[in-house]
Amino acid sequence: MKIKKLFSISIVCFIVITCSSEDSIEQPAPTETVVAEAMYFPPSNNDTWETKSISSLGWHQDKVQDLLDYLQTKNSKSFMVLQNGRIVMENYFAGHTSTTPWYWASAGKTLTSTMTGIAEQEGFLNINNKVSTYIGTGWTSEPLAKENLITCKNLLTMTSGLDDSLGDDVTPTNLQYKADAGTRWAYHNVYVKLQDVVAAATGQSWSQYFNTKLRDKIGMTGSWIQSGDNSVYWSTTRSMARFGLMALNKGNWNGTQIINTDYFQSATNTSQNINLAYGYLWWLNGKASYHLPQTQLQFNGKLIPSAPDDLFCALGKNDQKIYVVPSKKLVIIRMGDAADNVNLALSDFDNVLWQKINAVIN
Template sequence: MKKIITFLLAMVLISCSSDETSTSTIPEEEMYFPPIGSTNWETKTIQSLNWNQSEVQPLLDYLELKNTKSFIILHNGKIVMENYFNGHTATTPWYWASAGKTLTATVTGIAEQEGFLNINNKVSDYLGTGWTSAPLIKENLITNKHLLTMTSGLNDAPGDDVSPANLQYVANAGTRWAYHNVYVKLQDVVAASTGQTWTNYFNTKLRDKIGMTGGSWIQNGGLSVYWSTTRNMARFGLLALNKGKWKNTQVVPQVYMENASATSQNINLAYGYLWWLNGKASYHMPQSQIQLNGSLIPSGPNDMYCALGKNDQKIYVIPSRKLVIIRMGDAADGSNFALSDFDEVLWQKINAVIN
């Protein structure tokens, strides 16, 4: 009898061990990527994620109240919410505004990987001298990385015009953070170094590889502004979430994407390579030299990084939750350059749904 009991106990232990092993080896859901050249996009439900369905309508009501045109939430690549307001549709293009800065940063990383440029080299190596009105010795301090990190030292007061006369010396490169459209000169660097037009290189190396069909760069006041559908913006956010890899293709170097979404200098801790970073100890607002303590968007996840554009164009990327969230539309309240009060309240509404 004693031998039988011992045998039965051993069998129970083996069974329990087997159950634990089988549970622990259940594979995680693979990240989903919508097919290139297709409008098909897999979805999942609020219920399947155990989110709070009762808070969805208050979120949608707030979005509509705040002049939103489109809103998408992706979880692990699949669409959980996709909503359009005020006559906007899935096929209607809208401008990214400064959220498109991240497109420029991304393509710069591709060009570096292909050996056309080095972000640590000075801009004048590619554009020649005289691309600013700064003294030559000061102009030659400005590297491509300074443009990526908003630390060129050039005067941000004259506005959007990036002609040499308007690019004036204020401080040595790397010593002052200022939100400035001089970053657009990186598009000229890419064009000069590759021997292609910016649009052609962008289309072949980024847009077409992830299926951002139909988008285009449109000139607006001397700057190129990207226009596309909301789903195209979501595709780019998904590429960022997966560290530059689209399904089995590494479109952008992973290390570059990791650097782009991390603090890039010690002045504005909440800024990477034209990406805004949440969860840092302090941050600077656009058009301000004042350091503000605390997180950029206190209600948002600490690991979130964002592409933020004028009038509340948003890409939120949250690796810990496998989320990409897109908002396009008119300004929620007053006109703003990037961050606005809208971000904080919107995240309170999103948290009510996803937590």
């Protein structure tokens, strides 16, 4: 009898152990929660800035020197790369430093676009209103009926219809009729009249309104300096990068919406059906065709073939560049003298530079 009892006990124990083992196999394995890296914004009250290494991004360190050599041989003064807001590359050439100001040239058109949008969101103006609503009639030498066709949006989109062959002078005698507003795209200095519109509509000087509503809010430094009929912005490379970072975030700076997203979305997408690669004073990549300054020719293909399709950019005379690539969370800045020949905006330099950048980041 004792033997039988021990045998039955051993069977029970075996069954219990087996069930316990099966239960443990069925338990789901714990899952790891991957937390996306937050977008970084440098403090607005000082110029400290978080950095990130090329190796941490899996980029190609061995291709960096080729990129830097190319920038140096092409008369660059500064080059800066932000990824998710953090500095990955910051390089200066030919005695230029992080505290040296340089001109934005027409890359600063995007500042004017942004300020126009801010003035509209504050109720001071409507971009669909005619320009003369704010600065009075007679600001051109066109017949009044033709002048009244020109809206603020026409100035934002380079479709004023004014003659672009007469130079940068924006006095009334030099602003002459070429076509009805909205029917012709032409790169024209008349966009600066938007600064007069903003000043008149807000009752503040252009610089005062700019400093209060944009520059100081995102920690930029710099100032507008009069150059002929143009007011040109000068700043450090990091200040230009701050503006690019705000653009990457669709007008938002560290949780504060500087300019409303609807306007900024319109500004960085095709704004008319003539030059598909142009928004509100922003250039756009990835479109089927584009136009260039001082020509009415249409060129098929992308603006910068080697750059990402979703890139939008600010392009200034002599190769001042702000490249923004949302898909890669990139902001790239280039300041300097003309890489090759004097140019108003786009040049062959853009495409080769992006080939060098791609070798590093891809």
